[in-house]
Amino acid sequence: MSARVAVIRCDTYDTSAVADAVTRGLELIGGAGAFARPGERIVLKPNLLVSSSAAEAVTTHPAVFAAVARELASAGASLTWGDSPAIGTSLSVGKRAGIADVAAELGIKAADFSASRTVSYPDGRLMKQFTVAEAVLDADALISLPKLKTHALMRMTGAVKNQFGCVPGMLKGEFHARMPDVALFGQMLVDLNRLLRPRLFVMDAIVAMEGNGPRAGDPRNVGVLLFSDDPVAIDAVGCRIMSLDPALVDTLVYGERWGLGSATDIELTGDELPVFEDYRVNRNRLSTTGEGLGNPLAKRLLTPRPSITAERCTRCGTCVRACPVEPKAVDWPGGDRDVPPAYDYAACIRCYCCQEMCPERAIAVKTPLLGRLIRR
Ligand code: SF4
Ligand code: SF4
Incomplete structure (x- = not known):
């Protein structure tokens, strides 16, 4: 049924x-x-x-x-x-x-x-x-x-x-x-x-x-x-x-x-279902976490990744606390809390907890250029 x-x-x-x-x-x-x-x-x-x-x-x-x-x-x-x-x-x-x-x-x-x-x-x-x-x-x-x-x-x-x-x-x-x-x-x-x-x-x-x-x-x-x-x-x-x-x-x-x-x-x-062709959602066929890409370089070049907009960042540290990997894949560079946290993309598992938790909407997920080209 x-x-x-x-x-x-x-x-x-x-x-x-x-x-x-x-x-x-x-x-x-x-x-x-x-x-x-x-x-x-x-x-x-x-x-x-x-x-x-x-x-x-x-x-x-x-x-x-x-x-x-x-x-x-x-x-x-x-x-x-x-x-x-x-x-x-x-x-x-x-x-x-x-x-x-x-x-x-x-x-x-x-x-x-x-x-x-x-x-x-x-x-x-x-x-x-x-x-x-x-x-x-x-x-x-x-x-x-x-x-x-x-x-x-x-x-x-x-x-x-x-x-x-x-x-x-x-x-x-x-x-x-x-x-x-x-x-x-x-x-x-x-x-x-x-x-x-x-x-x-x-x-x-x-x-x-x-x-x-x-x-x-x-x-x-x-x-x-x-x-x-x-x-x-x-x-x-x-x-x-x-x-x-x-x-x-x-x-x-x-x-x-x-x-x-x-x-x-x-x-x-x-009722009739509304359908929006211009809805802003990730339709890229590449995995959001990069599995299946074979090697770390391909993952780095193709997989979406979180990115901090420095002007919006208040240095609150929520993203660092939210990151579930140890050592943290997003952290204060050299322990300096006067600058925004920085990413170690090789360690990042792309769970996007940091992006989800940032209270200032300072973290966006961006697909590298090569990944965007492959989608097309
Ligand atoms: S959670 Fe957002 S505002 Fe807070 S430190 Fe991280 S990027 Fe900056
Ligand atoms: S995406 Fe996940 S693993 Fe990567 S920095 Fe953010 S919280 Fe840490």
């Missing part, structure tokens, strides 16, 4: 317009009652990457969160919400994003994502265990509320990647160090989703992100909400919006191969 994704046009975050859109979208895939039963304890997982306002399009918009929460609560579920941001707490980031306030208005408590437990996962294709927030493990169901954005490592981030926030903050960097190859990282995310099996995905693409995502990109008016119980299908539809080939996104390649969902056999329902 085809995976079903509902597309609902909505070009505003006006509360009642979003509520109508969410009601319609859920009805098209079975109604709120198909995803929440009376008395069930359900965790809502918005994307709360880092502290930023709703207008920056980094985090799931509170109007979407509120509309989904109302629908599930009316079906009788007992709701909590949470995430494990890379920097800060769920509560502090949720406050800035506007989600903590709407949750409080709706009487939805914050789940504690700081306490975690390691669980074995014998069915994992790559991972045989995961350490996950207890709030997620102990709930009856997880419902995922991703934001459609570009991503330097994965090319796009949406439904599958959103569950990485169920892994405690400090552990995330270790995954990058252990899995420097983007395909392996994608496989890990697929296994994490196969373990957690979120029941429903509602993707906020009313205002999405393009360019230097997932934190420092530009908001892009897309004007849709997407609904599905299939994370691979909903992300593949996100790719269509961006005019990005899903075969370039490892979470979708392995997600389909390992039975998490379908990237190819999708039934669209609802």
Whole structure:
């Protein structure tokens, strides 16, 4: 049977317009009652990457969160919400994003994502265990509320990647160090989703992100909400919006191969899907981490790499702390903190944690000239 994704046009975050859109979208895939039963304890997982306002399009918009929460609560579920941001707490980031306030208005408590437990996962294709927030493990169901954005490592981030926030903050960097190859990282995310099996995905693409995502990109008016119980299908539809080939996104390649969902056999329902051929996303067929290029010189000449714009850098050191390799691949040259950190590209594994975490949007990912030429 085809995976079903509902597309609902909505070009505003006006509360009642979003509520109508969410009601319609859920009805098209079975109604709120198909995803929440009376008395069930359900965790809502918005994307709360880092502290930023709703207008920056980094985090799931509170109007979407509120509309989904109302629908599930009316079906009788007992709701909590949470995430494990890379920097800060769920509560502090949720406050800035506007989600903590709407949750409080709706009487939805914050789940504690700081306490975690390691669980074995014998069915994992790559991972045989995961350490996950207890709030997620102990709930009856997880419902995922991703934001459609570009991503330097994965090319796009949406439904599958959103569950990485169920892994405690400090552990995330270790995954990058252990899995420097983007395909392996994608496989890990697929296994994490196969373990957690979120029941429903509602993707906020009313205002999405393009360019230097997932934190420092530009908001892009897309004007849709997407609904599905299939994370691979909903992300593949996100790719269509961006005019990005899903075969370039490892979470979708392995997600389909390992039975998490379908990237190819999708039934669209609802409104017409907007497609943007000029969406600023990485369509270069070369790997984002350089594997398969044979030797270090080819990797250096062809692979995208992070680069600091000195004028924007405040010397805060977040990028140095975020770098998961030892010794650091981005560090103060000679220990001099009066200048921006400098890169050792030979040591850099291209995880792009530095670019993702820089609070000043001072780090961009650039493909060297040869890599850009080969794309053509
Ligand atoms: S995180 Fe950004 S602003 Fe801070 S030191 Fe690094 S490049 Fe500069
Ligand atoms: S320098 Fe940046 S991209 Fe390179 S390994 Fe460190 S955090 Fe990752």
